[in-house]
Amino acid sequence: MGTREIGRTVEAGRGALTSRPEGRDPGKTLLNRPADRRSPYLSWRHLRIALLYIGLILGAVVVLFPLFWMITTALKQPGQAYSLQLLPDEPTLDNFRRILADYGFARYFLNSIIVATSAAFLATLFAALAAYAFAKKQFLFKRQLFLFLLASLMIPGMMYMVPQFAIVSQLRLMDTYAAMVLPHLANVFGLFLMKQFMESIPGSLLDSSRIDGASELQVFRHIVVPLSLPVIATLFLLTFQFHWGNFLWQLIVTNKESLYTVPVGLAMFRDAHEELVTLKMAGAAISIIPIGILFFFTQRLFIEGMTKGAVKG
Amino acid sequence: MKQSITEIFGDRFLKPLFLPVLFLCAVIATALSCGGGQKDAGEETGPVTLTYWQTYNDDENALFTELIEEYRADHPQVIIKTTRLPFMGAEPKILTALATRTTPDIARVDGSFVPKLATRNALMNLDEIGPGTIMENLHPVALSSCVVGGITYAFPEQFNGLCLFYNKELFRRAGLDPEDPPETWDEFIAMGDKLTDPEKGVFGFGMRNSLWWTFPFFNTYGALFLSEDGTRCVLNGPEGVEAFQLKVDLYRTHKIEGGGWRAGGVRDDMGFQNGKYAMIFSGPWAVKTLQAAGIDFGVGLIPRGPAGTSTNVGGNDLIIFRSCQHPKQALEFLKFMASEEVQTRWANRLGQIPVNVKSEQHLDFQKHPYLNVFVEQMKTAIPRPPIANYDELENIMNPEMQAALDGTKSVQKALDDAVRRINREVLGAAE
Numbered sequence: 107m108g109t110r111e112i113g114r115t116v117e118a119g120r121g122a123l124t125s126r127p128e129g130r131d132p133g134k135t136l137l138n139r140p141a142d143r144r145s146p147y148l149s150w151r152h153l154r155i156a157l158l159y160i161g162l163i164l165g166a167v168v169v170l171f172p173l174f175w176m177i178t179t180a181l182k183q184p185g186q187a188y189s190l191q192l193l194p195d196e197p198t199l200d201n202f203r204r205i206l207a208d209y210g211f212a213r214y215f216l217n218s219i220i221v222a223t224s225a226a227f228l229a230t231l232f233a234a235l236a237a238y239a240f241a242k243k244q245f246l247f248k249r250q251l252f253l254f255l256l257a258s259l260m261i262p263g264m265m266y267m268v269p270q271f272a273i274v275s276q277l278r279l280m281d282t283y284a285a286m287v288l289p290h291l292a293n294v295f296g297l298f299l300m301k302q303f304m305e306s307i308p309g310s311l312l313d314s315s316r317i318d319g320a321s322e323l324q325v326f327r328h329i330v331v332p333l334s335l336p337v338i339a340t341l342f343l344l345t346f347q348f349h350w351g352n353f354l355w356q357l358i359v360t361n362k363e364s365l366y367t368v369p370v371g372l373a374m375f376r377d378a379h380e381e382l383v384t385l386k387m388a389g390a391a392i393s394i395i396p397i398g399i400l401f402f403f404t405q406r407l408f409i410e411g412m413t414k415g416a417v418k419g
Numbered sequence: 420m421k422q423s424i425t426e427i428f429g430d431r432f433l434k435p436l437f438l439p440v441l442f443l444c445a446v447i448a449t450a451l452s453c454g455g456g457q458k459d460a461g462e463e464t465g466p467v468t469l470t471y472w473q474t475y476n477d478d479e480n481a482l483f484t485e486l487i488e489e490y491r492a493d494h495p496q497v498i499i500k501t502t503r504l505p506f507m508g509a510e511p512k513i514l515t516a517l518a519t520r521t522t523p524d525i526a527r528v529d530g531s532f533v534p535k536l537a538t539r540n541a542l543m544n545l546d547e548i549g550p551g552t553i554m555e556n557l558h559p560v561a562l563s564s565c566v567v568g569g570i571t572y573a574f575p576e577q578f579n580g581l582c583l584f585y586n587k588e589l590f591r592r593a594g595l596d597p598e599d600p601p602e603t604w605d606e607f608i609a610m611g612d613k614l615t616d617p618e619k620g621v622f623g624f625g626m627r628n629s630l631w632w633t634f635p636f637f638n639t640y641g642a643l644f645l646s647e648d649g650t651r652c653v654l655n656g657p658e659g660v661e662a663f664q665l666k667v668d669l670y671r672t673h674k675i676e677g678g679g680w681r682a683g684g685v686r687d688d689m690g691f692q693n694g695k696y697a698m699i700f701s702g703p704w705a706v707k708t709l710q711a712a713g714i715d716f717g718v719g720l721i722p723r724g725p726a727g728t729s730t731n732v733g734g735n736d737l738i739i740f741r742s743c744q745h746p747k748q749a750l751e752f753l754k755f756m757a758s759e760e761v762q763t764r765w766a767n768r769l770g771q772i773p774v775n776v777k778s779e780q781h782l783d784f785q786k787h788p789y790l791n792v793f794v795e796q797m798k799t800a801i802p803r804p805p806i807a808n809y810d811e812l813e814n815i816m817n818p819e820m821q822a823a824l825d826g827t828k829s830v831q832k833a834l835d836d837a838v839r840r841i842n843r844e845v846l847g848a849a850e
Contacts, residue, residue: 185712187708187712188688188689188708190693267515271519272519280521354508357504357505357511358511358515358516361472370505370508373505373506373507374503376506377474377476377506378474378506378529380476380705380708382477
């Protein structure tokens with residue numbers, strides 16, 4: 107590519123940049139500044155960007171360091187568990203082998219997948235159905251019922267534990283996946299999140315689909331659900347994360363080790379005074395994989411869901 | 420104005436949804452209820468089944484599994500059905516089960532939890548069932564957490580206390596005899612001074628700051644926690660103040676303590692393993708980890724104070740819940756676990772202190788060279804105050820002690836404030 111072609115490309119780019127802000131003085135755009143005036147402007151801008159990057163990198167180091175520590179500790183020999191050394195002397199995968207072979211961690215992992223996935227799916231489904239009714243339907247005491255449900259959010263979750271346990275126990279659901287999942291399916295926070303989002307869907311869109319002959323189920327499935335995908339993904343991720351990390355409830359409704367989930371399995375590595383640190387870190391390293399994968403694939407929708415629901419209209 | 424569901428949602432909405440929803444409910448009910456029910460078939464008839472919630476670690480659990488097999492062989496009419504719980508989740512699980520009357524027959528709990536359960540009328544009075552002559556052989560210190568208001572509610576199963584662990588390599592480097600740990604607090608301070616080298620980040624001592632970890636200081640000064648009638652906290656007396664002043668001075672005046680108790684500080688066990696702290700307090704549980712880490716360490720008694728050497732008491736007890744339908748068989752199992760034979764095996768396999776004093780003559784000190792120090796230390800150990808809400812004592816004391824260590828309060832003021840709150844909020848004593 108010759109100099110003339112480069113010049114043309116730059117000109118084209120300049121044209122594109124300068125054409126966008128209509129009515130603005132072209133002399134004030136970045137690329138049209140004379141060289142002698144540009145440099146102090148650029149250096150200040152570069153400094154700001156550099157500072158921003160330094161801040162972001164420092165933030166990332168602070169956030170990522172515990173993960174780094176977790177992984178390197180998982181690779182250490184048990185005798186090096188409390189070592190302040192960052193990297194292991196003799197890296198080993200034996201901790202991962204032991205938690206899978208000797209501690210039944212594969213089973214805990216499977217249990218967590220079953221519980222978290224089914225709970226997230228069902229809670230999201232029920233929240234979506236309820237939110238659709240609250241957002242787009244008219245029925246008696248709708249506002250009062252919604253306020254009543256919202257008021258239940260003010261009660262600390264721990265308060266529900268004993269009554270929920272009593273119900274699960276009376277229904278003879280102890281030591282079942284149902285005991286871990288069922289009590290958390292009515293998710294008022296999810297209902298609120300979805301309702302706010304669904305209210306932003308124009309009613310005319312739903313009306314026009316009804317005029318075209320769509321049934322309510324079709325309206326919900328083909329119009330409401332696709333348009334609410336960001337908030338559905340967000341709620342699914344949040345619910346999955348909650349159940350993936352839930353320790354206490356899953357412990358109290360199970361008396362069989364074969365039904366323990368990952369958080370309960372991780373807690374088994376600690377007794378009154380001592381902790382099997384390297385094994386615990388290996389288990390923790392494995393346990394973050396599903397959340398990581400899920401977030402990786404849904405991050406765009408997640409961010410959209412978290413921000414869009416906040417602005418109605 | 421009355422409206423039917425059909426009117427509200429529309430017939431077109433309900434009809435197509437009815438079948439999928441019914442199907443979904445059926446799928447949920449079928450899929451989620453798999454995994455077994457609460458009762459085993461045949462549980463009502465045949466041998467007696469005792470449910471036992473335990474919190475053993477891996478090594479303990481391996482030995483316990485062997486013991487259970489032997490117990491079954493000797494007691495074919497008793498089936499012990501065990502559930503292994505994580506230690507940190509046992510207490511909330513038991514309290515939830517208690518609220519819904521779904522407790523097991525037997526449980527292994529931390530000694531501090533027994534008074535709390537006993538005052539809630541959750542436990543079987545073992546004196547009424549007849550614990551028998553084995554009580555005479557149980558270590559009185561270990562038994563202390565089992566007896567509440569003169570009634571035996573539990574059997575000790577394992578107990579321990581803090582001793583002085585010291586790094587022999589750091590002793591050698593400081594020109595000290597690695598076989599001669601400090602015996603008094605004065606020696607402790609003098610040796611700590613020689614061991615401390617702030618430029619290299621090495622300190623003579625690393626400590627924690629909870630009440631339980633501070634009891635060795637109070638006990639060696641003869642400081643009483645409760646008045647003789649047990650109605651008031653008297654820890655702010657001269658002995659208590661002097662004892663805690665020593666702990667504060669180790670950090671603030673003598674500067675031989677490395678700040679292991681501070682948030683963000685290097686914790687005592689971590690600092691000890693990394694050569695940052697030459698001496699720490701720890702117990703039998705730490706031996707295996709330190710040996711695995713290749714640390715050249717020794718164990719000595721807690722340095723003597725005006726009241727001699729002494730330590731605190733921790734450990735686990737076995738309890739029988741009131742809901743147990745077979746208390747005699749349950750008590751037999753408790754006796755088995757506290758028996759001379761089982762305790763001897765427990766101590767010699769795991770290096771723990773036996774709760775049965777008769778086992779002490781059978782201990783293998785060759786295999787566990789530090790065990791004799793632990794056993795010796797427990798002879799002068801002083802149990803925790805027998806208060807139902809022991810956790811509350813920790814919650815009140817710890818911030819006050821922290822304030823004294825930070826220098827924001829004098830020792831006397833910190834203890835006065837803590838004692839005032841304990842008397843008012845925990846003991847319900849008049850000002």
